[in-house]
Amino acid sequence: MKIIKQIIFVTIFFMFGVLAACWSADSNKKTRTNNSETTSPTTSTATPKINDNKTSNNSPGDSNNKVTNTPSTPPKSGGFQGNLPGGFQMPTDEVGQKMLKEYGAMFVAKGVTPPNTVVFKTESEVSAFQAGVQKSSENIGGFTMELQTAAMNALKEAIAEAKGKNLSITPRNADSSKRSYQQVLDNWASRVNPGLVYWVGKGRLPQTEANRIKALSPVEQITEIFKLEAQGMFFAQGNQKTIIYSVAPPGTSQHISMLALDVAQNDNAAVREVLARHGWFQTIPSDLPHFTYLGAQENELANLGLKKVTESGRTFWMPNL
Ligand SMILES: [Zn+2]
Structure with a gap:
């Protein structure tokens, strides 16, 4: 009797083992991202999978607190991350990850030099980047515009x-x-400072806390403003929407990269079509005048790892993260 029981047990155990092996081989085929991460040379300890925050994010208003430990090299698995430039520093902090998700389309732009960091920390970092790219100046509509050369050439063709x-x-x-860097910082302060006054006035924020936030370094301030926005205290003009759809946090603007242009005729669909044909697309929802040079045709954008978002009757292309 005992022997029969043992045989049954061993058989069931064996069958389970075969099933588990099949499932695991199949899932390896489907999730190349996870597979390639396990071979990453930087992974010395068990690192959480980079895409897991997508499915585990179930707390609205505070989407980033589960992501703490991403590898510093992106997996070479196609999609958005597979199209990031060589040497790109994958952000490991909440602010960097949020900015990559919201402003990151430009990092997969073709034929130009995107920065290899999501957040520039200082004016000198920005100056060094801007000095190192191929750029051109033109007088357009009475203003001197300066862009990366490929972006400028495409703009002139569109014009x-x-x-x-x-x-x-x-x-x-x-x-x-x-x-x-300073211009972006000034724009940020032009929303943050009145926003702090507004929320103190509404009784939502103590004056002492507002003073403390105002005195922080730009980088520290970004984190604090995002925390307040997670509690419903928004900083865009009108205080109803997130500040990042209104102004860029210090060191993060696509304008720093010289791959962005704010267009006067942005509300004309025919103008948007012409710009799109020449590689200029909208990539930041709610920032309606803002266009980004991606150096690709619209039907190529999905292959770059970008997803189409429709808002305010317009099309925006954002990182599919
Ligand atoms: Zn802009």
Whole structure:
């Protein structure tokens, strides 16, 4: 009797083993991202899988607190991460990961030099980056615009095509293309400071806390503002939407990368079509004047790891993360 029981037990155990092996081989085939990560030379300890936050994110308003430990080299598995430039520093902090998700489309742009970091820390880092890229200046609509050369050439072609259709494409103002670290910082302060006053006035934020946040370094301030937004205290103009759809956090603007242009005629669908044909797309929802040079045709964007988001009747292309 005992022997029969043992045989049955061993048989069941063996069958289970075969099933588990099949399942595991199948899942390896489907999830190449996870597979390649296990071979990453930087993985010295058990590292959480990079995409897991997508499925485990079930707390609205505080989406980043589960991601703490991503590998520093992106997996070479296609999709958005597979299209990031060589030497790209994958962000490991919450702010960096959020900014990659929200502003990251430009990092897979073709024919140009995207930065290899999501957040520039200082003015000198920004100056060094801007000095190192191929760039061109042009007078457009009475403003001197400076962009990476491929982005400028494509823009000039778009302007020429638009002209043939009795349309014009001009910048909104003098700082519609390249921006310095300080300009981005000033724009950020122009939303943060009145926002703090607003939320103190609403009784949601103690004055002492507002003073403390105001005195922080730019990098520390980003984290604190995102924490307040997670509690419903928003900092875009009107205080109803997140600040990042209004101004960029210090060191993160696509304008720093010289791959962005704010277009005066952005509400004209025909203008947006012409720009798209020349590699200029919208990539930040709610920032309606803002266009990003991606150097690709619309039907290639999904292969770069970007996803189509429709908002305000417009199309935006964002990292599929
Ligand atoms: Zn812009």
